[in-house]
Amino acid sequence: MITQFWATFRLSLVEQKHNRFAIALLLVYLPAWCAIIAALSAGSIEFKLRAFGVIVTTSQLRLSLLTGMLNATTLIMGFVGLNVMRQSAPVDQRLVLCGHSRTALVLGRLVALGLAALVVAGYAAGIVSLFFPVRHFVVVAAGTFVAVAAYVAIGTLAGVVLPGDLEGFFFIIMLSLVDTFMQNPIGSAAANHQVVEFFPSYLPMQMVVAGALTSLVAWWQFWAGLGWAAGVGILGLAAFWYRTRTARTARADF
Amino acid sequence: MSAQPSLVATDVARTFGRRQVLRAVTFCAHPGEMIGIVGENGAGKTTLLRIIAGLLPASRGRVEVRGPLGYCPQEPQVHPALTVAQNVEWFAAAYRMPRTIPAGALMERLAFEQYRDVLVRDLSGGTRQKLNLVLALMHAPAILLLDEPYQGFDWETYQRFWALAEESRRAGQTIVVISHLFYESGRFDRVLRLRDGVLTTAEDAA
Numbered sequence: 001m002i003t004q005f006w007a008t009f010r011l012s013l014v015e016q017k018h019n020r021f022a023i024a025l026l027l028v029y030l031p032a033w034c035a036i037i038a039a040l041s042a043g044s045i046e047f048k049l050r051a052f053g054v055i056v057t058t059s060q061l062r063l064s065l066l067t068g069m070l071n072a073t074t075l076i077m078g079f080v081g082l083n084v085m086r087q088s089a090p091v092d093q094r095l096v097l098c099g100h101s102r103t104a105l106v107l108g109r110l111v112a113l114g115l116a117a118l119v120v121a122g123y124a125a126g127i128v129s130l131f132f133p134v135r136h137f138v139v140v141a142a143g144t145f146v147a148v149a150a151y152v153a154i155g156t157l158a159g160v161v162l163p164g165d166l167e168g169f170f171f172i173i174m175l176s177l178v179d180t181f182m183q184n185p186i187g188s189a190a191a192n193h194q195v196v197e198f199f200p201s202y203l204p205m206q207m208v209v210a211g212a213l214t215s216l217v218a219w220w221q222f223w224a225g226l227g228w229a230a231g232v233g234i235l236g237l238a239a240f241w242y243r244t245r246t247a248r249t250a251r252a253d254f
Numbered sequence: 255m256s257a258q259p260s261l262v263a264t265d266v267a268r269t270f271g272r273r274q275v276l277r278a279v280t281f282c283a284h285p286g287e288m289i290g291i292v293g294e295n296g297a298g299k300t301t302l303l304r305i306i307a308g309l310l311p312a313s314r315g316r317v318e319v320r321g322p323l324g325y326c327p328q329e330p331q332v333h334p335a336l337t338v339a340q341n342v343e344w345f346a347a348a349y350r351m352p353r354t355i356p357a358g359a360l361m362e363r364l365a366f367e368q369y370r371d372v373l374v375r376d377l378s379g380g381t382r383q384k385l386n387l388v389l390a391l392m393h394a395p396a397i398l399l400l401d402e403p404y405q406g407f408d409w410e411t412y413q414r415f416w417a418l419a420e421e422s423r424r425a426g427q428t429i430v431v432i433s434h435l436f437y438e439s440g441r442f443d444r445v446l447r448l449r450d451g452v453l454t455t456a457e458d459a460a
Contacts (some may be wrong), residue, residue: 007347011333011340018335018373087334094331097308097323098393100348247311 001101008100008108012084016116019083025076026120031127033072037064038131049214050197051206051221058213062132063184066140066208070147070201071180073124077117078151078158078172084109085159085240086168093244102244106237113152121145128212139211146225147204151176153229154200156236160243175200200228258320260285260428261306261397266315268301268451275301276451279315285396288419288429290439293448299432300328302448303401306430321396328401328432330386334375338366338385341374342392349393357392364388364414380406387415397428416441 016022041061049056088109096102125134125141134140154175158168179199196202203225210216259282268276275298283289293299304310306317307325332341342357361367364384369377374385383406390398400419404412419441423429431442439445447454 003350004347007344011336011344014340015333015335090331091333093309094325094327094389095344095348097325098345098348098389099350246308247305 001104004101004104005108008105009112012109012112013115015084015088016080016112019080022076022080022083025072026123029076030069030072030124031130033068034065034127034131037061037068041065049206049210049216051203051218052210052214052216054214054216056209056213062213063209065128065131066212067180067184067205069124069128070144070205070208071176073120073144074147074151074180074201075172075176077120077148078155078176079169080116081113081152081155081236082159082165082168082172083155084113085156085236086165089160089240089243092240093246096244097246102241105244106241109240110233110237113156114149117145117148117152121148124148134212135215136211136217139217140208142222143204143207143211143225146207146222146229147201149226150200150204150229150232153233153236157232157239160236160239180205200232203228258285259283260320261430262316262318263302263306264316264318266302266305266312266317268298268305268310268313274451276305276312279448279451279453281446281453283397283428283430285426285428286423287443288423288431288441290442290445291430291432291448292434292439292445294434297448298451299448300401303399303430303432307399319397322393323397323399324390324393324395325399326387326390326401326403328405330379330382332374332382332385332389335373337371337373338377339370341385341389345389345392351393357388360388360391360418363418364411378406380408380411383407384411391418391422394425395427398422398430400429400431402432402434 038061041059041064043060044057045060045063046055046057048054092105095105121144122141124144125137128134128140129137151172155168155172158171162168162171179201183196183199183202183205203221207218207221207225210218261283263282264280266276266279267274279302291299291302301310305312307323333344336344346352346357358367361370364387366381366384369381374382377385383403387403390400404415407415419429
């Protein structure tokens, strides 16, 4: 099983390395998006950081960069999770049929996606840091990781549950747009409404904004956000587990 | 041919919703025997093979197999974002066998070893199908289930495939091939004909 886990982990990473579209989006779209925001944003804004109950005054540029970065990374990594599930489910079922441990398959894929989320979070936090000095880089990276992990989990679940690629893409786009847009006090009157606390990226967003703009750090948000991602991820993995089942138990080997 | 069957399907039935795709299919296959399953589109051939392979549960009935299975699906089921060698490596891990040595010989036989380091998504349909076949054969299974395994093959590869199948039969493997090509009937020891989910004829072709 350990050999199968390592094979899954290593080859899942190789698969992600060959996802040229996602890599191009990360390398080109994310910095370009941040540059556009930096070029177009002006003025300052005062808003309430809900999770801490404090009023923060900052430039619209900084807040837009943070929400834009989260929006882009969650979209891209949601697609990565979706793509992994859509492309691999039939082959993974064949692997299980050939004797591959399903546990090793699920764990290997999970760890590979987690590592990819970690790398992307560090990279995205680094890109934002190029535009303004964030107060706590590690907190921003950790918050981004939680948001990305949540969307990888959502993409994974969508990839297994929804019937086609198009449905999955639309679901992730709409969810990420609503999620990050509604929380952004620039242009969203609903940002101070309690309902945003139930959104997938609420805690990571609070963590990222607090870490970048203030000296406030609350690691419980990291763990609670990770718990949220894990909850959705478990649903996705359970669906993946179900999709890769074989009928071997119903057969008799004599 | 051994007297003891390596594959026994008894009273196998399968429904999808209200549609009955297979009805009380019963047959057996022995080591060293090559069986062809023929029938029109939608007759239930692929469903039967998927049930035997263990990918699909039967609604009723029983499948018994002796020894490891190799299953080659009709559509290539391979990881498109990995190379040929990486796909082989992953399946070798699934079969718990040392990496690529037996698969390397098979790739040479089917003349596509030069694509070892090419991503599957960049391969032609025929070469993907060769990989699809190698992944089913590489662990030398006792029972081979092949669902139209030569789709997209050129004539030369098609001949190589049958030479390989003949060798496997002589080595004692049980081979079940789904085919809709009438002129292939002579290659099989027996031909089973499926019509509307019913195994209507079982004739000696050899």
